[in-house]
Amino acid sequence: MRxxxxxxxxxxxxxxxxxxxAIFSLVxxxxxxxVLMQLDQAASPTPEMLTRARxxxxxxxxFLEQYRTWIAGVVRGDLGHSLTSRxxxxxxxxxxxxxxxxxxxxxxxxxxxxxxxxxxLAAVRQDTAGDYVGRLFxxxxxxxxxxxxxxxxxxxxxxxxQWMPPIGFAPIWEDPAxxxxxxxxxxxxxxxxxxxVSMRMTRSSLLEVLRQDYIVTAxxxxxxxxxxxxxxxxxxxxxxxxxxxxxxxxxxxxGTVIVEFIFLQPGVGSLLLDAVLLRDYTLIQGAVLFFAAxxxxxxxxxxxSYSWLDPRIRYR
Amino acid sequence: MKPSLSSLIVxxxxxxxxxxxxxxxxxxxxxxxxxxxxxxxxxxxxxQPPVPPSPPRYGGVLHFPATVxxxxxxxxxxxELALVWDTLTEWEATWYFPEVQRTPVIRKTLATSWExxxxxxxxxxxxxGVKFHNRPPVNGREMTAEDVKYSxxxxxxxxxxxxxxxxxxxxxxxxKYTVKFELTLAxxxxxxxxxxxxxxxxxxxxxxxxxxxxxxxxxxxGAFMLKDFVPGEGALLVRNPEYYxxxxxxxxxxxxxxVRLIFTKDPATDMALFRTKQLDVMRLxxxxxxxxxxxxxxxxxxxxxxxxxxxxYGVSMAVDKAPFNDLRVRQALSMAINRDIVxxxxxxxxxxxxxxxxxxxxxxxxxxxxxxxxLGPNYQYNPKKAxxxxxxxxxxxxxxxxxxxAEFQGWxxxxxxxxxxxxxxxxxxxxxxxxxxxxxxxxxxxxxQPFADTLAAASPIGAGPSFVDWVYxxxxxxxxxxxxxxGVGDSKLDDLLSTWRQDSGEKRPALQRAIxxxxxxxxxxxxxxxPPHYRLTQVYVHAGANPxxxxxxxxxxxxxxxxxxxxxxNRKFEKFAQ
Numbered sequence: 001m002r003x004x005x006x007x008x009x010x011x012x013x014x015x016x017x018x019x020x021x022a023i024f025s026l027v028x029x030x031x032x033x034x035v036l037m038q039l040d041q042a043a044s045p046t047p048e049m050l051t052r053a054r055x056x057x058x059x060x061x062x063f064l065e066q067y068r069t070w071i072a073g074v075v076r077g078d079l080g081h082s083l084t085s086r087x088x089x090x091x092x093x094x095x096x097x098x099x100x101x102x103x104x105x106x107x108x109x110x111x112x113x114x115x116x117x118x119x120x121l122a123a124v125r126q127d128t129a130g131d132y133v134g135r136l137f138x139x140x141x142x143x144x145x146x147x148x149x150x151x152x153x154x155x156x157x158x159x160x161x162q163w164m165p166p167i168g169f170a171p172i173w174e175d176p177a178x179x180x181x182x183x184x185x186x187x188x189x190x191x192x193x194x195x196x197v198s199m200r201m202t203r204s205s206l207l208e209v210l211r212q213d214y215i216v217t218a219x220x221x222x223x224x225x226x227x228x229x230x231x232x233x234x235x236x237x238x239x240x241x242x243x244x245x246x247x248x249x250x251x252x253x254x255g256t257v258i259v260e261f262i263f264l265q266p267g268v269g270s271l272l273l274d275a276v277l278l279r280d281y282t283l284i285q286g287a288v289l290f291f292a293a294x295x296x297x298x299x300x301x302x303x304x305s306y307s308w309l310d311p312r313i314r315y316r
Numbered sequence: 317m318k319p320s321l322s323s324l325i326v327x328x329x330x331x332x333x334x335x336x337x338x339x340x341x342x343x344x345x346x347x348x349x350x351x352x353x354x355x356x357x358x359x360x361x362x363x364q365p366p367v368p369p370s371p372p373r374y375g376g377v378l379h380f381p382a383t384v385x386x387x388x389x390x391x392x393x394x395x396e397l398a399l400v401w402d403t404l405t406e407w408e409a410t411w412y413f414p415e416v417q418r419t420p421v422i423r424k425t426l427a428t429s430w431e432x433x434x435x436x437x438x439x440x441x442x443x444x445g446v447k448f449h450n451r452p453p454v455n456g457r458e459m460t461a462e463d464v465k466y467s468x469x470x471x472x473x474x475x476x477x478x479x480x481x482x483x484x485x486x487x488x489x490x491x492k493y494t495v496k497f498e499l500t501l502a503x504x505x506x507x508x509x510x511x512x513x514x515x516x517x518x519x520x521x522x523x524x525x526x527x528x529x530x531x532x533x534x535x536x537x538g539a540f541m542l543k544d545f546v547p548g549e550g551a552l553l554v555r556n557p558e559y560y561x562x563x564x565x566x567x568x569x570x571x572x573x574x575v576r577l578i579f580t581k582d583p584a585t586d587m588a589l590f591r592t593k594q595l596d597v598m599r600l601x602x603x604x605x606x607x608x609x610x611x612x613x614x615x616x617x618x619x620x621x622x623x624x625x626x627x628x629y630g631v632s633m634a635v636d637k638a639p640f641n642d643l644r645v646r647q648a649l650s651m652a653i654n655r656d657i658v659x660x661x662x663x664x665x666x667x668x669x670x671x672x673x674x675x676x677x678x679x680x681x682x683x684x685x686x687x688x689x690x691l692g693p694n695y696q697y698n699p700k701k702a703x704x705x706x707x708x709x710x711x712x713x714x715x716x717x718x719x720x721x722a723e724f725q726g727w728x729x730x731x732x733x734x735x736x737x738x739x740x741x742x743x744x745x746x747x748x749x750x751x752x753x754x755x756x757x758x759x760x761x762x763x764x765q766p767f768a769d770t771l772a773a774a775s776p777i778g779a780g781p782s783f784v785d786w787v788y789x790x791x792x793x794x795x796x797x798x799x800x801x802x803g804v805g806d807s808k809l810d811d812l813l814s815t816w817r818q819d820s821g822e823k824r825p826a827l828q829r830a831i832x833x834x835x836x837x838x839x840x841x842x843x844x845x846x847p848p849h850y851r852l853t854q855v856y857v858h859a860g861a862n863p864x865x866x867x868x869x870x871x872x873x874x875x876x877x878x879x880x881x882x883x884x885x886n887r888k889f890e891k892f893a894q
Contacts, residue, residue, distance in 0.1 A: 036764060038476070044776075044785075045478040049475045085547055095546070164591075168550065168892050169546075255757070258651045261585070265586070
């Protein structure tokens with residue numbers, strides 16, 4: 001097991017290095033640069049001024065030299081300074097990661113609270129009214145885009161109840177009530193969509209497991225139906241569900257840009273989008289590297305969880 | 317929803333207007349083809365709003381939307397930075413509305429007087445006793461001539477201040493409160509080039525050189541001090557208790573305790589925040605959104621101000637190559653556009669015609685003057701004449717051209733380019749629409765990259781009512797494409813502009829009108845319409861002495877002089893997130 005984990009970590013590091021080089025190269029192919037994107041529309045700089053501004057940011061140096069400088073900093077834990085705010089990228093990223101993590105965890109909890117009971121119920125009572133209602137919910141969740149739901153939510157909340165989530169993010173450990181009032185609605189909107197996917201996966205996976213011979217055997221032995229489902233079926237049915245949840249969680253940590261914009265809760269997604277629009281190379285590189293690290297870590301955790309869910313799975 | 321609705325409007329307008337002859341349209345003065353809502357706005361919210369009561373009430377925290385990525389004037393320019401950092405002088409905001417005030421008035425902030433030694437040498441006297449914010453490492457020390465010299469030398473070569481500061485060759489400290497400017501080019505009106513909006517702000521050397529620079533040490537002489545900046549979310553600025561400006565009755569400014577800037581990105585969010593009184597001031601860009609807000613917040617205050625020139629819809633042409641180097645082709649394309657329909661599609665008819673540059677700079681000071689008659693035949697819808705001109709230019713069967721465009725927040729270019737393509741198609745010019753990625757489009761708008769044939773874009777703008785910014789730099793052939801973005805090389809125009817530049821002031825209005833006439837005759841850029849600006853304030857907000865300053869935060873004086881009644885929400889201001 002330890003060898004497997006060590007090997008996966010080494011693979012992960014290789015992936016991160018490849019990602020770092022790819023993103024460093026790709027952002028420089030985009031048209032425009034940070035100097036141009038920061039100009040006010042009324043400004044009329046001469047080409048010489050633009051050249052000087054690029055020199056100040058080090059954008060005129062050879063590509064490989066720029067990469068070497070940046071990657072050496074990354075190895076030391078320094079992601080560089082943002083080209084727009086001039087603040088350390090790590091500092092900018094950490095603040096947004098905190099918000100994104102809050103939103104991701106809350107959305108995931110909501111999604112699981114909805115998806116697992118409904119998914120199990122829909123599978124156990126296949127083709128009953130409850131199953132149809134659950135499936136209808138899943139189709140609705142998949143069909144309604146979250147940006148639309150978010151816009152409708154803030155519009156009607158503000159018109160009917162004169163209420164909008166308060167401005168300015170407060171971590172849950174500082175002000176739990178404020179944190180909840182800020183994140184509950186966006187988490188519900190994101191959670192509803194995630195729940196739809198997880199619910200469908202739970203239902204279909206459980207249905208498949210319930211048709212397996214060992215479930216028939218368990219029933220034949222006289223076990224109660226609840227025990228058959230909870231003890232024998234659910235754990236095995238969860239392997240694909242955990243995979244999906246792991247992927248969803250990685251995506252959530254990557255940010256939910258539109259919902260962040262609409263609810264004024266700028267997380268990592270908004271940070272990255274702004275950075276791309278402003279051609280803030282160091283910020284883009286830092287944020288993408290962070291996403292890549294999250295996905296590598298989540299994949300490892302999901303893979304490790306398989307052996308806990310199904311003892312037949314062993315890593316060497 | 318919106319594109320399909322707009323398409324329906326376009327189709328129905330074409331059907332209804334196609335029966336009218338071109339001659340009929342050319343003789344009709346431009347008028348709002350307004351629905352009942354626009355008429356209601358005209359009566360309910362008069363152009364000159366009521367004067368705020370006196371005395372003002374001190375206290376309160378003002379909320380308005382903004383976008384600031386760095387509180388550091390050495391990195392980039394944002395109008396909101398004027399809350400923290402002052403320029404030598406600033407514009408009195410009423411110049412935005414030429415019916416009220418034709419001549420721009422300058423408020424003396426850090427400079428109290430100026431004198432022209434000769435057109436290339438100017439002396440400015442500084443206000444005594446102005447102190448930087450009382451924070452380390454500057455600790456409230458007095459601002460002096462050395463700071464002005466340092467700031468101009470630091471900022472004059474930065475791209476964002478190029479429009480104004482590049483005119484300065486050298487600065488000398490005469491004494492503690494006097495600086496002398498030597499200019500690169502004689503300018504008998506140089507004092508108009510140190511006013512706020514893109515002019516260098518005055519920064520203390522200690523803060524710039526401290527670790528983290530101004531981003532970590534945002535210290536200026538402004539009315540507010542930055543207390544909390546949360547990138548992506550917003551900023552909290554608190555009142556500078558030692559601010560030097562007083563109101564007209566000698567009371568200390570600013571009136572509010574703090575300003576909270578909220579970095580919003582979505583119009584629906586802005587509207588929801590305004591409805592729930594989490595925003596006190598906001599600006600809208602379309603009549604549709606204005607209608608949606610007024611319906612749900614009936615007691616709001618609206619200042620509906622004709623735009624000075626920002627936010628117009630136009631088409632840039634590659635005037636240095638065929639077929640656009642032929643005046644007849646440019647005239648034909650301009651005549652092919654029915655600007656009434658553009659106004660209807662872009663903003664339900666609530667828009668004004670727009671010419672080569674702001675009306676006020678050409679001496680037109682009444683809204684009634686913003687007409688087809690003042691613009692002349694090149695701006696009047698006349699497809700028959702357009703076809704004749706194309707035939708005369710050697711294109712009896714029209715030609716093929718690309719029209720590049722992009723989505724850009726605040727504009728409706730999608731509908732605009734479709735309309736233009738249809739109008740051009742009607743006179744035989746076959747348009748291929750090419751949507752660009754926004755950054756590529758911005759590069760082409762800024763003259764950094766060339767465009768193929770034509771480009772849908774707003775006109776190059778100026779800062780403040782400066783003719784230098786709006787016209788001189790934009791059309792003089794001495795400047796590169798990043799400045800003279802249309803690439804105009806017209807010796808007669810150069811002569812007019814140079815004569816204007818060297819005139820001491822008496823002949824400038826006539827010269828500006830002559831330049832206007834030259835530009836509208838030569839159609840170096842096709843301009844169409846410009847929607848008005850809608851500034852909304854909550855009923856408990858009095859927007860100080862300058863209600864015409866529609867752009868929240870653009871005129872720093874607005875934030876300094878705004879006050880809030882006791883009906884305003886009670887807000888804390890220890891940190892941004894409260």
